[in-house]
Amino acid sequence: xxxxxxxxxxxxxxxxxxxxxxxxxxxxxxxxxxxxxxxxxxxxxxxxxxxxxxxxxxxxxxxxxxxxxxxxxxxxxxxxxxxxxxxxxxxxxxxxxxxxxxxxxxxxxxxxxxxxxxxxxxxxxxxxxxxxxxxxxxxxxxxxxxxxxxxxxxxxxxxxxxxxxxxxxxxxxxxxxxxxxxxxxxxxxxxxxxxxxxxxxxxxxxxxxxxxxxxxxxxxxxxxxxxxxxxxxxxxxxxxxxxxxxxxxxxxxxxxxxxxxxxxxxxxxxxxxxxxxxxxxxxxxxxxxxxxxxxxxxxxxxxxxxxxxxxxxxxxxxxxxxxxxxxxxxxxxxxxxxxxxxxxxxxxxxxxxxxxxxxxxxxxxxxxxxxxxxxxxxxxxxxxxxxxxxxxxxxxxxxxxxxxxxxxxxxxxxxxxxxxxxxxxxxxxxxxxxxxxxxxxxxxxxxxxxxxxx
Amino acid sequence: xxxxxxxxxxxxxxxxxxxxxxxxxxxxxxxxxxxxxxxxxxxxxxxxxxxxxxxxxxxxxxxxxxxxxxxxxxxxxxxxxxxxxxxxxxxxxxxxxxxxxxxxxxxxxxxxxxxxxxxxxxxxxxxxxxxxxxxxxxxxxxxxxxxxxxxxxxxxxxxxxxxxxxxxxxxxxxxxxxxxxxxxxxxxxxxxxxxxxxxxxxxxxxxxxxxxxxxxxxxxxxxxxxxxxxxxxxxxxxxxxxxxxxxxxxxxxxxxxxxxxxxxxxxxxxxxxxxxxxxxxxxxxxxxxxxxxxxxxxxxxxxxxxxxxxxxxxxxxxxxxxxxxxxxxxxxxxxxxxxxxxxxxxxxxxxxxxxxxxxxxxxxxxxxxxxxxxxxxxxxxxxxxxxxxxxxxxxxxxxxxxxxxxxxxxxxxxxxxxxxxxxxxxxxxxxxxxxxxxxxxxxxxxxxxxxxxxxxxxxxxxxxx
Numbered sequence: 001x002x003x004x005x006x007x008x009x010x011x012x013x014x015x016x017x018x019x020x021x022x023x024x025x026x027x028x029x030x031x032x033x034x035x036x037x038x039x040x041x042x043x044x045x046x047x048x049x050x051x052x053x054x055x056x057x058x059x060x061x062x063x064x065x066x067x068x069x070x071x072x073x074x075x076x077x078x079x080x081x082x083x084x085x086x087x088x089x090x091x092x093x094x095x096x097x098x099x100x101x102x103x104x105x106x107x108x109x110x111x112x113x114x115x116x117x118x119x120x121x122x123x124x125x126x127x128x129x130x131x132x133x134x135x136x137x138x139x140x141x142x143x144x145x146x147x148x149x150x151x152x153x154x155x156x157x158x159x160x161x162x163x164x165x166x167x168x169x170x171x172x173x174x175x176x177x178x179x180x181x182x183x184x185x186x187x188x189x190x191x192x193x194x195x196x197x198x199x200x201x202x203x204x205x206x207x208x209x210x211x212x213x214x215x216x217x218x219x220x221x222x223x224x225x226x227x228x229x230x231x232x233x234x235x236x237x238x239x240x241x242x243x244x245x246x247x248x249x250x251x252x253x254x255x256x257x258x259x260x261x262x263x264x265x266x267x268x269x270x271x272x273x274x275x276x277x278x279x280x281x282x283x284x285x286x287x288x289x290x291x292x293x294x295x296x297x298x299x300x301x302x303x304x305x306x307x308x309x310x311x312x313x314x315x316x317x318x319x320x321x322x323x324x325x326x327x328x329x330x331x332x333x334x335x336x337x338x339x340x341x342x343x344x345x346x347x348x349x350x351x352x353x354x355x356x357x358x359x360x361x362x363x364x365x366x367x368x369x370x371x372x373x374x375x376x377x378x379x380x381x382x383x384x385x386x387x388x389x390x391x392x393x394x395x396x397x398x399x400x401x402x403x404x405x406x407x408x409x410x411x412x413x414x415x416x417x418x419x420x421x422x423x424x425x426x427x428x429x430x431x432x433x434x435x436x437x438x439x440x441x442x443x444x445x446x447x448x449x450x451x452x453x454x
Numbered sequence: 455x456x457x458x459x460x461x462x463x464x465x466x467x468x469x470x471x472x473x474x475x476x477x478x479x480x481x482x483x484x485x486x487x488x489x490x491x492x493x494x495x496x497x498x499x500x501x502x503x504x505x506x507x508x509x510x511x512x513x514x515x516x517x518x519x520x521x522x523x524x525x526x527x528x529x530x531x532x533x534x535x536x537x538x539x540x541x542x543x544x545x546x547x548x549x550x551x552x553x554x555x556x557x558x559x560x561x562x563x564x565x566x567x568x569x570x571x572x573x574x575x576x577x578x579x580x581x582x583x584x585x586x587x588x589x590x591x592x593x594x595x596x597x598x599x600x601x602x603x604x605x606x607x608x609x610x611x612x613x614x615x616x617x618x619x620x621x622x623x624x625x626x627x628x629x630x631x632x633x634x635x636x637x638x639x640x641x642x643x644x645x646x647x648x649x650x651x652x653x654x655x656x657x658x659x660x661x662x663x664x665x666x667x668x669x670x671x672x673x674x675x676x677x678x679x680x681x682x683x684x685x686x687x688x689x690x691x692x693x694x695x696x697x698x699x700x701x702x703x704x705x706x707x708x709x710x711x712x713x714x715x716x717x718x719x720x721x722x723x724x725x726x727x728x729x730x731x732x733x734x735x736x737x738x739x740x741x742x743x744x745x746x747x748x749x750x751x752x753x754x755x756x757x758x759x760x761x762x763x764x765x766x767x768x769x770x771x772x773x774x775x776x777x778x779x780x781x782x783x784x785x786x787x788x789x790x791x792x793x794x795x796x797x798x799x800x801x802x803x804x805x806x807x808x809x810x811x812x813x814x815x816x817x818x819x820x821x822x823x824x825x826x827x828x829x830x831x832x833x834x835x836x837x838x839x840x841x842x843x844x845x846x847x848x849x850x851x852x853x854x855x856x857x858x859x860x861x862x863x864x865x866x867x868x869x870x871x872x873x874x875x876x877x878x879x880x881x882x883x884x885x886x887x888x889x890x891x892x893x894x895x896x897x898x899x900x901x902x903x904x905x906x907x908x909x910x911x912x913x914x915x916x917x918x919x
């Protein structure tokens with residue numbers, strides 16, 4: 001089936017006129033989404049979708065470089081594709097000619113064959129998928145007498161195929177499936193209400209562990225009962241796996257070569273410097289099939305590869321797509337990402353992971369002694385600035401006293417700067433967990449943060 | 455504006471009948487034809503002109519408590535019938551045989567007085583980008599990077615349902631935004647400003663892009679000398695139009711009927727109760743022409759309303775879409791919205807604002823011995839079940855001795871909705887609105903927020919000092 005998509009992409013590339021470069025991204029997919037409520041299906045969505053994104057380069061005046069235009073459409077109908085190509089061509093006429101604007105060309109790096117497809121997503125009957133959501137909702141309600149409400153219990157899956165071809169010799173296709181279970185629990189005791197969420201992910205429904213989602217949601221909600229605001233203080237903060245993964249995802253935008261060449265990253269000009277705690281090594285490796293963001297090819301059709309960004313605390317490299325690499329005088333690191341057919345490629349990370357330490361959560365808490373354990377954060381998009389490095393997020397979790405979790409805490413913030421936080425990492429857990437998003441999670445302890453409360 | 459319906463009424467009638475063939479209480483076709491355009495100037499180059507087209511229909515069948523939904527990019531009768539059958543597949547068996555659907559005459563709400571984005575020469579749009587870039591760079595040598603974006607969309611929607619409703623609308627939106635980076639001894643700082651209106655290109659006859667650029671640049675420059683924000687609970691004065699995001703997060707989401715009916719909001723069962731300071735009268739109003747959350751019909755075909763949510767501190771009503779209103783045997787308040795034809799509608803805000811008060815904004819600052827003056831807010835987030843919410847500052851200053859003094863670095867504020875609303879002790883006259891994008895359950899829609907200068911006696915500010 002994917003061959004058919006690749007042929008379609010090539011058939012559009014073949015329509016390039018002399019002096020034009022054309023890159024065609026085509027995708028097709030199906031998705032299922034079930035939400036259960038009070039033992040019944042609240043909503044069920046089943047749909048196919050497809051789309052095309054075309055980048056077209058025009059040769060500018062001698063030596064001035066190329067102009068690029070982009071157009072997309074949510075359809076693969078021949079007349080729509082023709083109109084999209086014409087739009088891209090028209091848009092290109094208005095862009096500034098730029099010698100750094102080129103399409104990716106094969107760079108000799110062999111793509112690793114990785115299997116991200118589970119036939120079970122297509123083969124599993126709808127009743128079974130519905131049953132997964134309904135059973136998750138029922139089990140969560142029954143898990144603890146304090147569970148007052150399950151505001152959502154969802155099963156969802158998707159199958160996506162992508163093909164990419166260009167006049168510069170790119171020809172790649174890939175396909176992937178995903179399956180996802182998630183649940184939001186609301187628990188109460190007297191007038192006190194708390195919430196918790198849990199999930200389980202996999203390539204297909206057979207990988208999903210409903211108990212993992214349920215236990216996580218119920219534990220996170222119930223242990224927050226009785227939470228209080230606390231006094232402002234400076235302390236060590238231990239971030240749980242999910243929060244740590246979110247933090248690495250934020251850090252990823254400062255490691256984008258594009259942000260760096262445009263002067264929008266606090267890492268600019270710091271290659272070779274010690275920017276993080278000694279033991280910290282950060283790798284982006286999309287060829288690791290355990291990663292949610294695993295991929296054989298990047299958003300420009302180049303092979304994904306393992307990139308060591310920070311080694312033993314020293315900043316080693318940034319991730320680049322083709323254009324940002326040329327601007328920096330570097331080469332693409334196979335790190336082009338794109339937000340589906342409606343987005344153009346940019347440099348980004350897919351599968352960040354810190355070299356794991358040896359301690360589990362309990363041992364880390366014991367080592368930290370006193371501080372705050374954070375199980376979830378809010379306001380990441382409004383409170384973290386990867387240009388200045390300012391960091392301030394809402395937090396909920398539990399105090400750490402005498403090396404163990406103590407009373408729950410809510411309505412506080414934790415703040416620092418990303419620069420200082422990287423230098424102040426005191427523990428990296430050995431408890432690696434692969435999570436949705438661009439980074440794996442492991443317990444992370446960061447010293448000297450400001451806890452703001454009363 | 456639009457001479458033909460996206461789908462002919464007789465086709466719609468057959469598709470709706472097919473959707474109900476297995477039973478069901480209501481079937482609906484939502485068709486959409488959207489064209490978007492955007493341009494980006496970055497690092498002094500026009501880097502990207504983009505155009506997009508998305509066209510398709512979403513069909514839902516509601517049967518008791520269950521909704522079946524399918525969508526298709528194929529607007530032919532064959533494509534629509536296939537989607538109708540897929541949506542109906544979740545409806546219970548044993549329906550009452552053939553149901554015929556008769557639609558009312560089409561009510562078309564498209565407006566003719568807007569300049570459609572695709573009728574404007576691309577070179578004219580690019581000229582705006584260059585003018586803004588020049589203005590931002592002229593604001594100071596410390597401005598080292600400028601990114602200017604503009605975008606527009608033209609969205610035709612048609613809604614038909616088995617209750618006979620048939621409505622069509624054309625929504626035209628235009629946005630313009632500038633991000634500046636300033637570089638100084640203490641590192642880099644950013645400034646952002648945007649304009650976003652439910653209007654066509656004619657909006658630039660009334661708004662100068664240079665003004666938007668200068669505000670963004672001034673914001674970045676001011677923060678170069680900023681000190682870390684304080685931590686702990688402090689009095690906050692929010693400037694008029696700094697971002698009604700406070701109310702959007704502190705109570706707006708919690709007043710959406712889907713959260714209420716699932717008992718997932720702190721405001722469940724609170725109608726008639728005092729939930730805020732008597733100075734608070736909060737309205738959600740999709741009818742405010744030109745505002746970012748304005749439309750003629752919502753994504754279920756209902757007219758928007760001026761819905762009073764809180765009056766003098768007392769909770770008066772929630773916001774409703776068709777599905778949640780039906781459960782309570784009432785009418786939709788015109789708050790059923792969706793990101794696109796690929797999404798189910800749900801209860802969403804439109805333009806949510808606090809009515810202006812009687813005080814002088816400068817007086818409010820003068821009567822605040824110490825605290826923080828927030829000139830501009832960024833985004834926010836809320837947990838509706840607990841009421842805890844955060845919102846970020848992107849331009850803030852210390853208040854010392856009743857005077858605005860030093861600039862502060864960005865930080866988040868955290869509070870509990872019902873508590874913060876009770877702590878509002880002054881509201882001024884200088885009302886203004888700001889546009890925003892609201893995300894809920896994976897769907898984004900344009901919204902407006904508004905408020906006059908106001909004071910909150912205590913909120914926790916998440917700085918480092």
